[in-house]
Amino acid sequence: MSTEPATGGDATAQIDVTESAAEQALSLIEDEGLDTDISGLRLFVQQGGCAGLSYGMRFDDEPDEDDTIYEHHGLRVFVDPASMKYIEGSVLDFESGLQAEGFHVENPNVVSECGCGESFRT
Structure with missing residues (x-):
């Protein structure tokens, strides 16, 4: 398991989280009754959507053992x-x-997105 501090590591491999x-x-x-010192938010990519x-x-x-863990503003991201x-x-x-409320990923690797913005292609 590797860990990266919020301000350290290779900038291109960093996952940032706004406050x-x-x-x-x-x-x-x-x-959810989870311990924020151990638990965290898993961010992942899956097959699906009209853009792939x-x-x-x-x-x-x-x-998981092979996860990279980022910590930002007290939140652990796996x-x-x-x-x-x-x-x-x-x-x-x-x-x-x-119009809406929710989490949004600003991804510099995206070359195209579907019309609704729910899926992407790199």
């Missing part, structure tokens, strides 16, 4: 090696507006 996303995720983790790939997120009790090649350099944000 608003971290606060929102930590609140949800606590609502889509993001997935879930809360995990603990990281990323598996297969997903890392698609999302390295990304920023996880939480957006709130008139």
Whole structure:
């Protein structure tokens, strides 16, 4: 298992999390009754959507052995090696507006997205 501090490591391999996303995720983790010192948000890529790939997120009790772990604003983010090649350099944000509210991944590796923005291609 490897760990990267919020400000360290290779910038292209970094996954950043905005303060608003971290606060929102930590609140949800606590609502689930999970320990925020051990548990975290798993960010992953899966096959699906009209553009070929889509993001997935879930809360995990603990990281897997081969995960990279990032810590931002008290939130632990777990990323598996297969997903890392698609999302390295990304920023996880939480957006709130008139149309929608939720987590959003700003991914510099995306070359195209579907019309609804739910899936992407690198």
